[in-house]
Amino acid sequence: MSDHQDNLPATGHTDGAHPGGHAPARVEEPIANPGMERHLPRPTDVDEAAAKRAERQVATFFVISMISAVLFCVAYFSFEVGESPDTFGRIGASNLTLGLSLGLALLCIGIGVIQWARKLMADVELSEPRHPVASSPEDRSETLAALSQGLEESGLARRPLIRNTLLGSLAMLGLPAIVALRDLGPLPDIKNTLEKTFWTPGARIVNDVTGRPLRPSDLEIGGLVNAEPEGLVEPYDGEREGIEYLEGVELLAEKGKAAVIVVRMEPEDVTEETSNWGVEGIVCYSKICTHVGCPISLWEQQTHHLLCPCHQSTFDLADKGRVVFGPAARALPQLPIEVGPDGYLVAVSDFREPVGPSYWERG
Amino acid sequence: MRLLNRSVNGLAGRISRRRRGPVAGLLVLLLGLVLTGTMYAAFSPANASRTTAQADEQLIQEGRELFLVGCSFCHGQNGEGVRSDNGQLGPSLVGVGAASVDFQVGTGRMPMQQPGQQAAVKKKAYTDEETEALAAYVASLGPGPAIPEESEYTLDGLSEDERREAVVNGGQLFLTNCSACHNFEGSGGAMPQGKVALPLRDSTEKHIYEAMITGPQQMPVFADSVLGPEDKASIIAFLESTKENPDYGGFEMGGLGPVSEGMFAWLVGIGSLVGFAYWIAAHSARSKRQETSA
Numbered sequence: 263m264s265d266h267q268d269n270l271p272a273t274g275h276t277d278g279a280h281p282g283g284h285a286p287a288r289v290e291e292p293i294a295n296p297g298m299e300r301h302l303p304r305p306t307d308v309d310e311a312a313a314k315r316a317e318r319q320v321a322t323f324f325v326i327s328m329i330s331a332v333l334f335c336v337a338y339f340s341f342e343v344g345e346s347p348d349t350f351g352r353i354g355a356s357n358l359t360l361g362l363s364l365g366l367a368l369l370c371i372g373i374g375v376i377q378w379a380r381k382l383m384a385d386v387e388l389s390e391p392r393h394p395v396a397s398s399p400e401d402r403s404e405t406l407a408a409l410s411q412g413l414e415e416s417g418l419a420r421r422p423l424i425r426n427t428l429l430g431s432l433a434m435l436g437l438p439a440i441v442a443l444r445d446l447g448p449l450p451d452i453k454n455t456l457e458k459t460f461w462t463p464g465a466r467i468v469n470d471v472t473g474r475p476l477r478p479s480d481l482e483i484g485g486l487v488n489a490e491p492e493g494l495v496e497p498y499d500g501e502r503e504g505i506e507y508l509e510g511v512e513l514l515a516e517k518g519k520a521a522v523i524v525v526r527m528e529p530e531d532v533t534e535e536t537s538n539w540g541v542e543g544i545v546c547y548s549k550i551c552t553h554v555g556c557p558i559s560l561w562e563q564q565t566h567h568l569l570c571p572c573h574q575s576t577f578d579l580a581d582k583g584r585v586v587f588g589p590a591a592r593a594l595p596q597l598p599i600e601v602g603p604d605g606y607l608v609a610v611s612d613f614r615e616p617v618g619p620s621y622w623e624r625g
Numbered sequence: 626m627r628l629l630n631r632s633v634n635g636l637a638g639r640i641s642r643r644r645r646g647p648v649a650g651l652l653v654l655l656l657g658l659v660l661t662g663t664m665y666a667a668f669s670p671a672n673a674s675r676t677t678a679q680a681d682e683q684l685i686q687e688g689r690e691l692f693l694v695g696c697s698f699c700h701g702q703n704g705e706g707v708r709s710d711n712g713q714l715g716p717s718l719v720g721v722g723a724a725s726v727d728f729q730v731g732t733g734r735m736p737m738q739q740p741g742q743q744a745a746v747k748k749k750a751y752t753d754e755e756t757e758a759l760a761a762y763v764a765s766l767g768p769g770p771a772i773p774e775e776s777e778y779t780l781d782g783l784s785e786d787e788r789r790e791a792v793v794n795g796g797q798l799f800l801t802n803c804s805a806c807h808n809f810e811g812s813g814g815a816m817p818q819g820k821v822a823l824p825l826r827d828s829t830e831k832h833i834y835e836a837m838i839t840g841p842q843q844m845p846v847f848a849d850s851v852l853g854p855e856d857k858a859s860i861i862a863f864l865e866s867t868k869e870n871p872d873y874g875g876f877e878m879g880g881l882g883p884v885s886e887g888m889f890a891w892l893v894g895i896g897s898l899v900g901f902a903y904w905i906a907a908h909s910a911r912s913k914r915q916e917t918s919a
Contacts, residue, residue: 302911302913303912304909304910304911304912305910305911308912376905469851469852471802472798472853472856479850480850482846483846485845485847486847487851488801488802557805559805562817562820563845564842564843565843567817569817571805571814574817
């Protein structure tokens with residue numbers, strides 16, 4: 263047992279001989295141990311006047327801290343928070359004075375304590391040799407003896423019934439925890455939530471804020487509209503009859519998924535596959551990045567690239583929303599659109615694939 | 626004229642009553658003549674340029690001359706655009722409209738110094754009159770958006786409540802349509818491959834309006850048919866209102882949010898902590914004198 267000590271880190275230069283036989287032989291240090299540097303006293307150690315000065319200095323820091331703490335209270339009551347927010351340049355009197363006084367109070371305590379330690383507290387070099395961390399062999403055998411005695415006295419080996427039922431009861435205690443996990447469910451109805459949006463065949467495309475429907479002629483080449491399906495935006499000029507407008511939580515949930523951007527490009531710049539789902543160079547894409555779902559509308563009208571500000575995924579809107587850069591793994595879903603019977607742009611159907619980031623079931 | 630004469634007579638009467646100088650009559654006569662002349666100069670040419678096509682014709686001609694000297698190298702002698710070996714050198718200007726010229730030339734973007742990802746904003750190369758002439762010439766090439774009137778981009782004539790409502794609407798429109806590139810308070814942002822969406826805080830109201838209707842460079846067009854003139858005016862009013870917003874937290878640091886604030890914490894905050902740590906660990910002064918007690 264005592265050989266274990268040999269595996270422990272070197273015990274420092276104080277003890278010379280090694281007890282074990284298989285430990286590497288001690289090599290002579292190539293450079294002689296220079297020992298401790300000669301101790302030189304600080305000015306405050308030898309000069310009483312300097313020590314007095316340092317003492318006053320430290321005390322001054324503590325007094326400044328006290329004054330700052332009082333100033334904090336004064337500032338708290340004399341300037342109202344939020345009032346006159348541009349007293350000093352564009353900074354409010356309340357914020358500035360509260361922050362400065364409290365900061366100064368804390369800082370001065372810190373500086374004072376450190377200055378005290380550096381200049382006045384005891385100044386001696388100490389060397390502490392390293393010791394093995396293991397307990398002594400006597401302590402270890404004593405502990406082992408106590409443990410085996412305890413095992414013997416409890417009679418666990420002699421009474422297997424008690425031992426087995428105890429193990430059983432501990433194992434069964436895991437069951438409630440597992441059963442409680444059920445509360446994490448039920449599993450979401452993916453078919454009707456993640457894979458569906460508010461878009462329906464014939465739904466009008468309306469401006470996200472004003473609720474104004476779009477005619478193809480409204481969009482100029484290079485134009486961009488942030489849009490939503492009708493029914494998710496309260497129009498400026500009154501609700502249209504026959505349309506159900508969502509409200510509250512439902513509205514937010516649907517609006518988040520259904521958001522689209524409509525852009526118009528030169529028809530000859532757009533690939534045929536893409537323009538099949540558009541009207542005269544007008545195409546409509548989901549506004550939700552397929553990487554982690556940030557809203558994206560940083561569209562460059564000349565390169566036709568759409569940039570996601572979160573992780574720089576870039577999609578080519580002239581080519582089926584293909585990923586041209588960045589971490590996104592899927593093309594941006596395109597919404598097929600056409601001109602409705604009354605001349606406004608409408609959706610042909612819902613998105614043909616789930617919008618937004620990937621999830622397990624999509625593989 | 627009758628009204629003017631009456632007021633001039635009244636003035637003359639008052640002066641003569643007080644001073645009765647021998648030259649007073651002459652002075653009043655001179656003043657009347659000068660006033661009449663200035664009034665005529667101020668009003669009649671403006672009216673004339675609005676009514677006669679001749680002045681327009683002249684302005685377009687002036688603009689064409691400027692265009693041939695300063696712009697035609699890239700945009701072609703008739704603004705038809707020039708294609709170089711490696712793509713387009715300068716796009717066609719047919720149909721870009723006067724607003725586009727007023728924006729590009731009026732902010733110093735055009736004439737471009739060198740080809741690049743983006744035309745940089747620099748010192749204006751043309752005076753306002755020259756810009757007007759250039760705009761008139763380019764507008765004559767094909768129909769396009771005109772330079773907006775001041776009434777289109779300001780909210781003058783609205784009551785305080787209507788104004789506040791417009792600012793709120795403008796904020797929503799700005800956050801939906803503009804903030805993706807230009808940041809939530811118009812501080813600008815980076816775009817791919819070295820391009821930038823510029824800060825809007827120092828832009829004039831007219832130029833912001835013109836940028837929306839013309840879509841300069843990579844910026845999409847927000848036509849009046851999609852985003853009405855009143856919507857644009859409220860967006861501009863919202864931007865103006867952000868300038869008046871106080872910074873409750875102290876320094877705004879460009880309004881870039883966590884980017885500049887994090888930078889400040891790393892450089893100034895952690896930097897000063899490192900400085901303190903150095904100071905604590907630094908060797909304190911040592912005396913050569915031996916300690917008396919030791």
